[in-house]
Every structure is written in structure tokens, then in C-alpha cells.
Amino acid sequence: MNAPLNAQYSADMLVRRNLDFQLEQHMPRYWFGGHPFKTRVFDALSLTFPDGERYFISSVRLYRDQITDPELQAKVKDFILQEAQHGIAHDKMNQIMKDQGMPVDAMIGEMKSRFEYWLKHKSPEINIAITAASEHLTALMAECFYAKKETLAEVDPYVRALFAWHAIEEMEHRDVAFDVMQNVAKVPYAVRARALALTSVMMYGFTLYRTNIMLKTDGFNKRERIKMFAQGMPWLFGKKGILSSMKKPYMDWYKRDFHPSQHPVLAQYPVWVETLEKTGDPIKAGEALWEAGK
DSSP: OOOOTTOOOOOOOOOOOOOOOOHHHHOOTTTBTTOHHHHHHHHHHHHHHHHHHHHHHHHHHTTGGGOOOHHHHHHHHHHHHHHHHHHHHHHHHHHHHHHTTOOHHHHHHHHHHHHHHHHHHSOHHHHHHHHHHHHHHHHHHHHHHHHSGGGGTTBOHHHHHHHHHHHHHHHHHTTHHHHIIIIIIOOOHHHHHHHHHHHHHHHHHHHHHHHHHHHHHTTOOHHHHHHHHHHHHHHHHSTTOTTGGGHHHHHHTTSTTOOGGGSOOOTTHHHHHHHHHHHOOHHHHHHHHHHTOO
């Protein structure tokens, strides 16, 4: 990910509908190697996605009528369609968590209220900046999760396939909200900078908060949860944590001439695309993407 700032990397957007990840039949309770903490961290991320994606769509739509560039208009259209599909897929995953007894409605409701408040009371510039910052984070997480085969080696292949598809499409549309923010909304640099800091605190803070709630619902007492977090935090943020490789590309956001296309697309991106085209099977495509990791 140490690309020169004048580099340009991109992937063509394609809207893929009705992909079946068979989670209802195959997703175990602790699908990350039987590990409750690791599973619930990713489950907490999944809880964020449906209403988060809808918020992103609403934020971009605030500027849709102001976009005059036909290419950007087309990209915005596909961005909206892709995000809508992500919301549908993660709604299904979240329903499985609800069936497990997780307080899904309460956790989602809290987040949904926050998004609605921002759209109603914050400026369009702030909302599009938060959306662009969120897309920056999710694109970097896609790289972190799939660049190295070992990162998700213990994950159930059906769940891994869902996140693989999501990662692929994050690569494809990672620059759309940024281009709307920069070229249409003309958001000042200071707003852009603050948006990533705010988004980072919110995304990771609420993810860990929801992780704790779900582990408590699973029946783990306070002492057990403290031990899980003590052991799990280095796995996430430690020197060799799964998110540690994000540090440099994360900070690129604060360079005034930054653009998402300066970061390379996930190296095995073509493997996923070609496998899905040949087989029509998102599970096989997900496994091919994972197998192609370093």
C-alpha cells in the first residue's frame, strides 16, 4: 500500500444482485474459529452496515442534482445500487444474530437515530465528509482482512465469502463519495480532516461497545469479558494486529493532495471477479480470493 501519490489505481464498478451466501444454513454461532470475541467484533461491524450504507446513500443523494459530470453521475448511481445490496446482505446476517438472542433492534435503533440526527441537523458538507471518511476506512479494512491469508484463516467460509464480496465492492466504489465531496460539495480541508477523526472514534468505539453487549448476552460475566478484551485488543490494534497495516494509508487521508485512487486495489481482486464470472458462485469466489492471499 506504499504507492506513490501520483499513482492512479481503479476498478470498474459492477452491481451484483441476489448473491446467496447461504448463511441461514451454514453460519455457526461463533463462526470465527469458535472464538466468541473475534466473532462478535465482526458481528458488531455487520450491525453497522445496513443503516450505515443507507446513511451513505442519503449523504451522496444530497448532491446528486448538482453533479454535472456524466461519469461521476454514473458512478454515483452504481454506488447507490451497490450500497443497497450490501445493506440487504448484512440485514440477513443481522437477523441470524437476532435469532441467537442478540439485542439487534436496540443496537441498530441507537445507530439509526444518530444517522437521522446528522442528516437533519448537520450540514450536507459534514455528512458527505463523514461518508467519504467511512469509505476510506472500509476500503482499508478490506485490504487488511484479505491481503494476508492468515488473517481470516479461521473464519467460516460462508461468512468469509460475504465479507469478500463486500471487500471487492469497497475497492470498486471507494472514490465515489470522495469525488462528490471534493469536486461537487467543495468541502474544506479542515472539515475533511475532522471527519476521519470523528468517524474513526465512532466506528471503532461503537464496534467495541456492541461487542461487549453481545458477549454479555452470550452469558459471559464481567471478568470473562475483561479477559477477552485484554487478549483481543492486541489482535486488533497491536503491533502485529489485523488493523496495524492500516496506519500509513490511513494517515494519507491528511495529505492535502490525497485521493483514494493513490492506493492500490487489493492484489487478488481479479481472482474474485474472474471466479464469480466463471462459476456464478460467490462462495467459490470468496474462497478463491482468500486462497490468493499472501
